[in-house]
Amino acid sequence: MAKKIRIIDSTLRDGMHAVSHQFTPEEMAEIAAGLDAAGIDTIEVSHGDGLGGSSYNYGFAAAKDEDYLKAVSQVLKNSKLGVLLLPGIGTAHDLEMAAKFGAKVVRVATHCTEADIGEQHIKIAKELGMEAIGFLMMSHMVPPEKLVEQAKLFESYGADAVYITDSAGAMTPYDVKVRIEAVKAAVSVPVGFHAHNNLGLAIGNTLAAIEAGATYVDGTARGLGAGAGNSQTEILVAVLAKLGYETGVDLYKIMDVAEEVVAPKMRRPQIVDKAALSLGYAGVYGSFLLHAMRAAEKFKVDVRDILIELGRLKTVGGQEDMIVDVAYELSKANKQ
Amino acid sequence: MAKKIRIIDSTLRDGMHAVSHQFTPEEMAEIAAGLDAAGIDTIEVSHGDGLGGSSYNYGFAAAKDEDYLKAVSQVLKNSKLGVLLLPGIGTAHDLEMAAKFGAKVVRVATHCTEADIGEQHIKIAKELGMEAIGFLMMSHMVPPEKLVEQAKLFESYGADAVYITDSAGAMTPYDVKVRIEAVKAAVSVPVGFHAHNNLGLAIGNTLAAIEAGATYVDGTARGLGAGAGNSQTEILVAVLAKLGYETGVDLYKIMDVAEEVVAPKMRRPQIVDKAALSLGYAGVYGSFLLHAMRAAEKFKVDVRDILIELGRLKTVGGQEDMIVDVAYELSKANKQ
Known part of the structure; x- marks a missing residue:
């Protein structure tokens, strides 16, 4: 059966x-x-x-x-x-x-x-x-x-x-x-x-x-x-x-x-673009993406580095304030 | 390593x-x-x-x-x-x-x-x-x-x-x-x-x-x-x-x-639409699709039935002439 x-x-x-x-x-x-x-x-x-x-x-x-x-x-x-x-x-x-x-x-x-x-x-x-x-x-x-x-x-x-x-x-x-x-x-x-x-x-x-x-x-x-x-x-x-x-x-x-x-x-085809792949690779919530992109621009770091670090830190919904902290730390590290 | x-x-x-x-x-x-x-x-x-x-x-x-x-x-x-x-x-x-x-x-x-x-x-x-x-x-x-x-x-x-x-x-x-x-x-x-x-x-x-x-x-x-x-x-x-x-x-x-x-x-997004899925499900060459669609229209049968039958028959490139035969047989069967 x-x-x-x-x-x-x-x-x-x-x-x-x-x-x-x-x-x-x-x-x-x-x-x-x-x-x-x-x-x-x-x-x-x-x-x-x-x-x-x-x-x-x-x-x-x-x-x-x-x-x-x-x-x-x-x-x-x-x-x-x-x-x-x-x-x-x-x-x-x-x-x-x-x-x-x-x-x-x-x-x-x-x-x-x-x-x-x-x-x-x-x-x-x-x-x-x-x-x-x-x-x-x-x-x-x-x-x-x-x-x-x-x-x-x-x-x-x-x-x-x-x-x-x-x-x-x-x-x-x-x-x-x-x-x-x-x-x-x-x-x-x-x-x-x-x-x-x-x-x-x-x-x-x-x-x-x-x-x-x-x-x-x-x-x-x-x-x-x-x-x-x-x-x-x-x-x-x-x-x-x-x-x-x-x-x-x-x-x-x-x-x-x-x-x-x-x-x-549908408004757009459902594909795996760079943003979607970055989120899956990093293992973070989709809702973090826009915040991370803004932080990336402000601190001149790659948005993917931010997402991967957020994934490593196992951040969850509600911890959006950590995104700026992570971006800032990455920008400091880049300058050293 | x-x-x-x-x-x-x-x-x-x-x-x-x-x-x-x-x-x-x-x-x-x-x-x-x-x-x-x-x-x-x-x-x-x-x-x-x-x-x-x-x-x-x-x-x-x-x-x-x-x-x-x-x-x-x-x-x-x-x-x-x-x-x-x-x-x-x-x-x-x-x-x-x-x-x-x-x-x-x-x-x-x-x-x-x-x-x-x-x-x-x-x-x-x-x-x-x-x-x-x-x-x-x-x-x-x-x-x-x-x-x-x-x-x-x-x-x-x-x-x-x-x-x-x-x-x-x-x-x-x-x-x-x-x-x-x-x-x-x-x-x-x-x-x-x-x-x-x-x-x-x-x-x-x-x-x-x-x-x-x-x-x-x-x-x-x-x-x-x-x-x-x-x-x-x-x-x-x-x-x-x-x-x-x-x-x-x-x-x-x-x-x-x-x-x-x-x-x-790119000319179009690469998605799995009905045609692509039908081909994968049937297991037939992509180049058969247009021929099958024409035959489907001519003989009033579902193109997917043609593709699935072609897959069952294990047809390969070069056997495009079989598509019309299959469509014809399906249309006869449908009428019975």
């Missing part, structure tokens, strides 16, 4: 990063209808940074969370509607709203060492009758045993599954394999993997994750997403079909949605 | 497909100078279909083979100049010309079951004092033992190395691993791997090849190449650096060449 793989499509959430969160509810509904007809299991919808992300800090979306959810839930026939929530950005109130508008699945996303800040939202989601998934971001930053500890925390809160998330697109297939294997062995819930393509390895890493035991994987049509984008859903479906996995997705239909519905709505 | 990997950059050969063979000698010289300064071992130059490829059949290049070779050889300081030759398209005379204009390396490319038609050119190359590499195209089509037989033939002709070439971008990492391991165990010369990105696996497959024993790998700046393009050289350099391999390439310099010199000369 073919092994079943669940695909969670994030074109309408992570993909929002690639369009500066400017998909309209109508555009979302059109894309969602196509993904639904193609047989996608779960369709994730929200601002790129999750529920409540629309803000001065993270960029304003073209519409409100509820408008997106309403528009998409109206067209879904078979797919489950999902949302993403980062505690601190999204609130319990947002989650209740999402449930009211038909969201059946929530991924509670925390930094890979901070599952504990997701406890409350996992529990609320369960009370609301939703499927709750723990989502460990920037998982390349810590060794497998740390991820095991954090995944077990999520499981203890009642999470129905746990994701290892390569937010910076910094992992190699080996990095993925050891992390997924360790977490898979330690928890009894399904394990998922979310890739980014900064090192051109989104599909390769997703295959490595599946071989290591992941049964939930993410994709986006045309690879739309932050940085270099995600695993391209239609490629993933094709490769998994070739390898004999069952995804429940119709290959021709998903290819057609990507080409005919999503591609015309 | 770090393991050494030789990178052969084919931006100026396979990449020519992506610009309809229209790079000018001046553009080639500018790109080659950048690749040379970045530390690329070997730079392959010619029409996308190799020496002598410029023709009505394969598309006319913007200039003659000798003009390209002359322009590039003049700017090279450290990199070796390479060419590709498909027996039947390129001739012994072309090879002599290439040697005269400074080519030190030739890849003699044959279908994966026809190494014997490369014997003469391998021997001529050796007599001319060139490095001669056997290049087995469409290697996904046959099992490892067949590739072993063909690789041994190339070795017996005096080839200095043998390449497994995934011309259609149809292989998964497992397909690559078993083929490279088998060939590596059977020959005493270095083994190389040339990827295409139709299934988003160019980098993942190249890593699988290296793990299985390949020491020569191909790339192109920005992934420029036929179909969905090749392994993106600058990504390959970054990933190999991350994994501790030595390529001799300066990461920042190769990133800069790709972004500042190559990208502005």
Whole structure:
């Protein structure tokens, strides 16, 4: 019997990063209808940074969370509607709203060492009758045993599954394999993997994750997403079909949605350019890039040296003030 | 001691497909100078279909083979100049010309079951004092033992190395691993791997090849190449650096060449669209696509059904007449 793989499509959430969160509810509904007809299991919808992300800090979306959810839930026939929530950005109130508008699945996303800040939202989601998934971001930053500890925390809160998330697109297939294997062995819930393509390895890493035991994987049509984008859903479906996995997705239909519905709505092609590659190589958050570029100009240092040093220091979101410090130290070192 | 990997950059050969063979000698010289300064071992130059490829059949290049070779050889300081030759398209005379204009390396490319038609050119190359590499195209089509037989033939002709070439971008990492391991165990010369990105696996497959024993790998700046393009050289350099391999390439310099010199000369972004994915999924030559699209329209069948059937029949270049037959049979079956 073919092994079943669940695909969670994030074109309408992570993909929002690639369009500066400017998909309209109508555009979302059109894309969602196509993904639904193609047989996608779960369709994730929200601002790129999750529920409540629309803000001065993270960029304003073209519409409100509820408008997106309403528009998409109206067209879904078979797919489950999902949302993403980062505690601190999204609130319990947002989650209740999402449930009211038909969201059946929530991924509670925390930094890979901070599952504990997701406890409350996992529990609320369960009370609301939703499927709750723990989502460990920037998982390349810590060794497998740390991820095991954090995944077990999520499981203890009642999470129905746990994701290892390569937010910076910094992992190699080996990095993925050891992390997924360790977490898979330690928890009894399904394990998922979310890739980014900064090192051109989104599909390769997703295959490595599946071989290591992941049964939930993410994709986006045309690879739309932050940085270099995600695993391209239609490629993933094709490769998994070739390898004999069952995804429940119709290959021709998903290819057609990507080409005919999503591609015309893209603002730029999803490629691995110098900036995306630098971020993946350094292993730092995409949101650091603009700050680092400004600091590079001011202190006359190569932006890549700044990013690599930030990666070495394992800086995380919220530590943007360190960027200037790093640039200053590098410029001093260059002068010596 | 770090393991050494030789990178052969084919931006100026396979990449020519992506610009309809229209790079000018001046553009080639500018790109080659950048690749040379970045530390690329070997730079392959010619029409996308190799020496002598410029023709009505394969598309006319913007200039003659000798003009390209002359322009590039003049700017090279450290990199070796390479060419590709498909027996039947390129001739012994072309090879002599290439040697005269400074080519030190030739890849003699044959279908994966026809190494014997490369014997003469391998021997001529050796007599001319060139490095001669056997290049087995469409290697996904046959099992490892067949590739072993063909690789041994190339070795017996005096080839200095043998390449497994995934011309259609149809292989998964497992397909690559078993083929490279088998060939590596059977020959005493270095083994190389040339990827295409139709299934988003160019980098993942190249890593699988290296793990299985390949020491020569191909790339192109920005992934420029036929179909969905090749392994993106600058990504390959970054990933190999991350994994501790030595390529001799300066990461920042190769990133800069790709972004500042190559990208502005591109006609279109190198992405995996529906056509490229269909070809990789079906495992057929890119040159079949236009014929298949015409046949699909004429016989009112899905072009993907035609491509998949052509892949199942293991059709190869030269069998374009089968495309109409396949389309006709499919249309009959659809009516029943």
